[in-house]
Amino acid sequence: MLFLSLAYLLISMFTVAFSVIFLTFFVGLFWGGAPFVPASQEAINGAFGLLAIKEGDVVWDLGCGDARVLIDFWRKQPRASYIGMEIKPFPYLLAIFNVWRSGARKAIKIRRGDFFKEDFASANAIYMYLFPKLMDQLLPKLERELPQGAVLVSPTFRFSQKKEGEIMQLKPQRGNIIKTLNLYRF
Numbered sequence: 735m736l737f738l739s740l741a742y743l744l745i746s747m748f749t750v751a752f753s754v755i756f757l758t759f760f761v762g763l764f765w766g767g768a769p770f771v772p773a774s775q776e777a778i779n780g781a782f783g784l785l786a787i788k789e790g791d792v793v794w795d796l797g798c799g800d801a802r803v804l805i806d807f808w809r810k811q812p813r814a815s816y817i818g819m820e821i822k823p824f825p826y827l828l829a830i831f832n833v834w835r836s837g838a839r840k841a842i843k844i845r846r847g848d849f850f851k852e853d854f855a856s857a858n859a860i861y862m863y864l865f866p867k868l869m870d871q872l873l874p875k876l877e878r879e880l881p882q883g884a885v886l887v888s889p890t891f892r893f894s895q896k897k898e899g900e901i902m903q904l905k906p907q908r909g910n911i912i913k914t915l916n917l918y919r920f
């Protein structure tokens with residue numbers, strides 16, 4: 735009887751703990767201004783080409799998710815520096831872990847917080863994969879703070895009040911939801 739009660743208690747505790755962790759993780763992924771939807775490898779390759787990242791550049795990912803984009807950029811150009819901003823706790827923790835695992839800790843800094851509170855003056859190149867409403871809210875800040883000549887790539891979504899400098903079409907592939915990359919010059 736005692737054994738059964740203990741087993742029941744343990745199973746209940748395990749179920750509650752698992753539900754809390756699962757719910758926190760799930761809500762953590764989707765709560766906030768834009769859900770955490772990672773970019774495909776093809777989109778990352780295209781963005782790297784469009785941004786033309788070179789030695790000494792400072793590259794930001796606004797809403798960096800798990801940092802896959804910055805890690806890939808760093809592998810392609812290790813002599814630039816990279817800053818990822820992420821507001822959601824779980825993608826942020828994943829980003830920290832992924833950067834640590836990749837060995838890029840010196841080159842890639844991940845900051846937890848709201849990119850609206852950051853100053854973008856140091857950025858030469860920006861990557862962001864955000865909904866159009868959020869992009870439009872960010873535009874005045876980007877226009878104010880980015881140095882002249884800075885470039886920005888946004889997969890799929892566009893600013894309503896700024897003209898694209900270039901639009902790259904990606905090869906249609908099954909499961910790839912990003913079909914275009916939009917380049918902006920500031």
Ligand SMILES: C[S@@+](CC[C@H](N)C(=O)[O-])C[C@H]1O[C@@H](n2cnc3c(N)ncnc32)[C@H](O)[C@@H]1O
Pocket residue numbers: 766767768769770771772773795796797798799800801802803819820821822825847848849850862863864
């Ligand atoms: C669509 S995901 C893109 C992730 C990554 N950049 C990629 O392309 O794989 C957008 C990310 O922006 C983050 N985000 C949304 N609003 C933010 C804000 N105000 N400050 C920082 N991060 C934000 C979300 O948490 C989410 O992880």
